[in-house]
Amino acid sequence: MGSFKGHALPGSFFLIVGLWWAGKFSFWYATRRKKSAGHLTSRAAQRRLEVIEGATILSFSVIGMLAEQFVADGPRLHLYDYSGHHWDRLMNWQHATMYLFFGLAGGISLTVHATGSAPLALDRLLLSVAFFTEGFLFLYHLHGRAMLDVHVHQLLLYSIFGGALTAFLEVFHRGNVLLELLRASLCLLQGTWFWQIGFVLYPPSGFAEWDLKDHSNMMFITMCYCWHFAVSLLMVTVVYCTVCWVVQSRLKRTPPMEMGLLKTTEKEQESEDEI
Known part of the structure; x- marks a missing residue:
């Protein structure tokens, strides 16, 4: 992560996941609110989406762990350098540990929804643990850094711990x-802020470097964080309104007779799934 690309990659991942969650949850809410929209989704379809999501998170987490270990300057699974008597590339190990817990969350979600042998709330609990672990690692990741470097990472902690708390509340209010x-x-905020950190600490060629000891830069970056949060809320609002409009338009185009037949078919499929 000690580069612009190293921040842009996880930032893109959190952006994609945040948009996916916004669309998925908006769609499920829109179909639940409209009783006549029951034919647009089913328990079986929801389980398939959850399985795909869990498998995707698990895959990206494994790729992240392998990338942290086997890049050109990676530790390659060596934790301690016995010749120099020091820990070997602990930053890479911390990042790999962060990916590990998201991989566990993806694997548990895959198990819960593919087999049905684990409690349903376990996927949200492990997701909360993954976010908390990410924040916990970043909290002790900043020793000896410049003032602005520490500040941009501390601001990131708000979105991380906020995501952990929200996912934990979902255990009881699914x-x-x-x-x-x-x-x-909050996931979108985390994604856009990773990109912002990349521009601040590792500006691409052609961009002026930031003065990491200037207090006015700290004031601006704090205000910029609030703008990022406003943009993330706006993005979720746009996705929610768009999904609700699409569902409503689909219902208007579906004839009543066809809707009744589809609802009957869905009930039969759900009964088979329950058996």
């Missing part, structure tokens, strides 16, 4: 669309 959309917006 299906609460406000919590789900808040989690999506």
Whole structure:
């Protein structure tokens, strides 16, 4: 992560996941709110989406761990340098540990929804643990750094711990669309802020470097963080309104007779799945 690309990559991942969550939860809420929209989704379809999501998170986490270990200057699974008597590339190990817990969350989600042998709330609990671990690692990741470097990472902690708290509340209030959309917006905030950190600490060629000891830069970057949060909330709002409009338009185009037949078919499929 000690480069612009190293911050842009996880930033892009959190952006994609945040947009996916915003669209998924908006769609599920829109179909639940409209009783006549039951034919647009089913328990079986929801389980398939959860399985795909869990498998995707697990895959990207494994790729992240391998990248941290086997890049050109990676530790290659060596934790301690016995010749120099010091720990070997602990930053890479911390990042790999962060990916490990998101991989565990993806694997548990895959198990919960593919087999049905684990409690349903376990996926949200492990997701909360993954976010908390990410924040915990970043909290002790900043020793000896410049003032602005520390500040931009401390601001990142708000979105990380906020995501952990929101996911934990979902363990007890599953299906609460406000919590789900808040989690999506905090994930988007985390994604855009990773990109911002990349521009501040590792500006691409052609961009002026930031003075990491200037207090006015700290004031601006704090205000910029609030703008990022506003943009993430706006993005979730746009996705929510768009999904609700699409669902409503689909319902208007579906004839009543066809809707009744589809609802009957869906009920039969759900009964088979339950058996």
